[in-house]
Amino acid sequence: MNRRKLLALAGAASFAPGLQAHAAAPTNATAAQDAYLYALPLIEMATTRARMLKAPGAAINKLDHTRTLADHTSRRVTTPNNDTLYSWTFLDLTWGPATLTIPPMGERYYSVAVMDMFTNNNVVLGTRTIGGEGGTFTLVGPGQVASGPNPTRIATPHAWLLLRVLTDGGEDLAAAHKAQDGFQLKGPTAAPVPTYATRDAAPDAYFASARALLASDPAPPSDLRLLRRTAPFLGAGPFDPAVAADGVEEARLITMFAKGRQTFTGGWAYPRPNLGDYGQDYLYRAIVALQGLGALPVAEAMYMKAAGDDGAGTFIGDGLYRLSLPARLPLDGFWSLSMYEATKDGQFFFTDNPLGRYTIGDRTRGLKRNADGSLDIWIGRTDPGGERSANWLPAPKAGPFAMYLRAYLPRAELLDGRFRLPPVVKA
Known part of the structure; x- marks a missing residue:
């Protein structure tokens, strides 16, 4: 794939409001791309189900x-x-x-x-x-x-x-x-669960599983427009395997550039109002299925991602970072800042560390607060030493990492943007 096409796909991941929702006459490859992304949540749910049932x-x-x-x-x-x-x-x-x-x-x-x-x-x-x-x-x-x-x-x-x-x-x-x-x-006795392809499967296997999943769990009528456009892949077919391969490759590249879909304000990306109930925002739904499957709606919990060194959510530095939070955040539940190592396929998992500490939050024991109740959290690959050690959130020993702050039962000022988190800065 040439550089121009790669950059175009990056732009699609950054700015497209949906899966080419208003394209008048999409190419077959575009239809394959859209079909892949539309079905990705179903595939991820089936994959997670199979894994958990083991x-x-x-x-x-x-x-x-x-x-x-x-x-x-x-x-x-x-x-x-x-x-x-x-x-x-x-x-x-x-x-x-x-x-x-x-x-x-x-x-x-x-x-x-x-x-x-x-x-x-x-x-x-x-x-x-x-x-x-x-x-x-x-x-x-x-x-x-x-x-x-x-x-x-x-x-x-x-x-x-x-x-x-x-x-x-x-x-x-x-x-x-x-x-x-x-x-x-x-609940009633259930039938055995069939085996389905994963997101990395060959296009013919992927779309065969997508069709089977749609037969088992039909799409809502509000998705009919997209399903008609993608019928060669999600419906009766047939489709050209070479065209399908091109479209699937493009779709996978879009998920790789998913971080470009996020807009960072003051050092944080805030969730969209439709998180957890996506309507026809199929691309956002696909990205969340890959990066945060099972996300709650924003009224229940808000997930904020720190901008990182690249301004797009990834930290790579070996030095020390600091997050300074006020004494109280505007919420009726609780909050926590989680540290994740980033995998090559765009997923995030906790990282091993000498403290066995994966988060810092308002319920973490032994934190040292400032005189006014505010809190400085120190983030880095090595222990910052002295009084800072009590508030240390360990980063991976090597490799990129990301941080999310969860706020449960957020109040109106956090939901509507009147309150913004302070940025994570280099110490």
Whole structure:
């Protein structure tokens, strides 16, 4: 691929509002590109489901609990958090609804997100939406009769249920485990899960799996325009393998340039308002599926990425960095700053370090605050020494890294941009 085309694709990743949504007569390669990106969330969901179902005792329509906080060995889902314990299941509502019982949670933060196979959050049941008293909810698939307590409609027959329960770790883990055990899910017996291609598969295998996934979990009518344009790849076909290969190559390059899709304001990229419920923003949906699968909607949590040395989200320096935060951030939940090593395929995972510290947040023990309550966080590959050590967030020993700040239950001034985070600066 020549340099001019490469730069054009970088520009597409930076500025395109959707998958060529207004192109009058796209080429077949463009249609293949758009088809690849449209199907990517489905492929990533199926890949994640297959990976998670390999865990001992895991099954469809059965809650599985993670009993420890994520660390550098956690590689099942990109950009994990180190604040909450996860419980999860993949739902199959083909044969009928499932019933979810949420126990009384009191003041402990929790959220139950149910994402359809297109990665939209159909519902978030938790501290923000139903409070700490709990309740029973009926998860109803498309076309099913909405009977049972608190019927909650899910857009596709298959979905991902992801529960987060806040814990400080250590002595709090036993209480957090008890809270997890109070969640109960009852659903119909599910059929075996087919095997699907991954995002790196050859185009014919990729599109065959995309068609199978769309048959299992049909797209909404609002996507019909794109599906008609991409019918050779996502519909009945046929398509030219060489043209498909060109389009898939272009799509993969666009995901490589996904960092260009982010706009940094004052040193941070802020999430779009449609994070977690994407509508027809298919390109943004594909990028999040690759870089942050399972992201909550912004009303629940905001994920802010630091600009880095390149101004596009990547740090490469060996020196020391500093983030100075005010005594309080405008939120009703909690916040944390997470450190990730960046992989070549654009994903992010915690990095091994001598402190076993993957985040710093408002609940981190032993931090040293300034006289006015503000907090200086020191970031680097080596211990900064002295009093700074208490506030050290270790970076990888080598290689690029990225940082995300999570703010749970953000207030209006953070949601609407009246409040902005201070930048990370070189110390």
